[in-house]
Amino acid sequence: QLQLQESGPGLVKPSETLSLTCAVSGGSISSPTYYWAWFRQPPGRGLEWIGSIYYTGSTYYTPSLKSRVTISGDRSKNQFSLNLTSVTAADTALYYCARSRDIVVTSKFYFDSWGQGALVTVSS
Amino acid sequence: QSALTQPPSASGSPGQSVTISCTGTNSDLGAYDYVSWYQQHPGKAPKLIIFGVTKRPSGVPDRFSGSKSGNTASLTVSGLQAEDEAHYYCSSYAGNNNLLFGGGTRLTVL
Numbered sequence: 446q447l448q449l450q451e452s453g454p455g456l457v458k459p460s461e462t463l464s465l466t467c468a469v470s471g472g473s474i475s476s477p478t479y480y481w482a483w484f485r486q487p488p489g490r491g492l493e494w495i496g497s498i499y500y501t502g503s504t505y506y507t508p509s510l511k512s513r514v515t516i517s518g519d520r521s522k523n524q525f526s527l528n529l530t531s532v533t534a535a536d537t538a539l540y541y542c543a544r545s546r547d548i549v550v551t552s553k554f555y556f557d558s559w560g561q562g563a564l565v566t567v568s569s
Numbered sequence: 570q571s572a573l574t575q576p577p578s579a580s581g582s583p584g585q586s587v588t589i590s591c592t593g594t595n596s597d598l599g600a601y602d603y604v605s606w607y608q609q610h611p612g613k614a615p616k617l618i619i620f621g622v623t624k625r626p627s628g629v630p631d632r633f634s635g636s637k638s639g640n641t642a643s644l645t646v647s648g649l650q651a652e653d654e655a656h657y658y659c660s661s662y663a664g665n666n667n668l669l670f671g672g673g674t675r676l677t678v679l
Contacts, residue, residue, distance in 0.1 A: 484615075491572070492607070492615060492658050494668040505666035541614060546626075552603050554660070554668045557626055559614035 447471040449542050449560035457536075457567050463529040465563055467542030468522075472558075475500050475520050480545040480553040483516060483527045485538040486562075493538075497545070497553065498525055532567045539564050573598060573659055575671035581649045582679045589674045591642040591659030597669055599640035603662035606635060606644045609673075610655045619644060646676070654678045 453465035467481070474481055482497040496506035498516045506514050510529070518525040529536060540563050543556040574592040581587040591606075593599060606619035617626055619635040622642065632647045642661070646653050659671040 491673040492609075492660075492670045494660075494670065497666075507667060508665075546617075546620065551621060551624075552662065554603055554662050555605050555617060555620040556615075557617040557620075559616075561614055 447544060447558045449544065449558060451540060451542050451560045451563035453563055453565070455564060455566060457532055457565060458569050459533055459567055460531055463527070463532050463536060463565055463567070465527045465540055465542075465565070466524050467526070467560060468524045469544075470523070472544065474498075474518050474523055474525055478547050478549055480548060481518070481525050482543050482545065482556060484541045484543060484556075485536075486541070487535075487538045495527065495529075495540075499553075534567050537565065537567045571669075573661060573669050573671035575657075575659060575674045577672070578675045578677065580677040580679055581646075583649050583651065585649050586645060586647045587649060587676060588643050588645045589657055589659075589676070591644070591661075591671045593640050593642075593661055593663075593669070595640060597663035598637070598642060598661040600664065601662045602637065604635065604637055604642045605660045606633075606642075607658045607660065608653075608655050609658065615658065649678050651678050 448470045450468045480497045483495040513530045515528040542560045544558040546555045604622045607615035609615045622637045658673045663669045
């Protein structure tokens with residue numbers, strides 16, 4: 446059974462870089478069948494897609510964060526990561542990693558497996 | 570691009586039907602049939618309940634149904650049950666490999 450687990454610092458200072466990792470078990474980020482993505486949810490607010498990565502290393506980012514975001518994959522560790530630079534309090538959120546549905550049969554923008562989320566607070 | 574527009578709240582009594590709307594524009598929701606809906610209970614991760622406008626993943630009750638007309642998508646929950654009380658988020662492909670979400674609707678079962 447697929448499991449995704451986010452990890453990383455829970456507290457980041459303003460202007461610094463937020464870094465999170467999503468460890469994948471029960472599945473492989475090297476599979477050509479799925480996309481892997483990061484989302485976030487500020488406290489008490491809605492979901493926001495941050496970006497996605499494919500096993501080839503191709504990435505797609507939401508326009509509003511594109512200048513600050515990097516998503517990368519580490520096949521040897523079967524994990525993928527999120528880096529968000531120059532953070533402010535507005536980046537405080539619960540960050541989720543997720544896997545898409547099988548892209549052979551449907552769009553890469555449907556996500557049916559999610560981690561439990563990692564809360565990141567931006568504060569000095 | 571702005572987020573999709575959802576009503577902040579909706580409610581219904583057990584057994585009733587409730588419909589939640591999700592409005593976009595001609596450039597996003599209206600242009601593509603790549604609409605999905607997620608259910609999120611407090612403290613839990615989102616769960617995909619509708620994709621491709623009308624399709625349900627395996628295990629999602631057929632009480633949940635989706636539709637779309639023009640720039641507006643809708644999620645209907647029929648035969649409301651207490652366990653349906655949650656937040657619901659719509660999502661749509663917006664072109665240029667971009668994905669938008671609605672602000673979410675809190676569904677209360679009276």
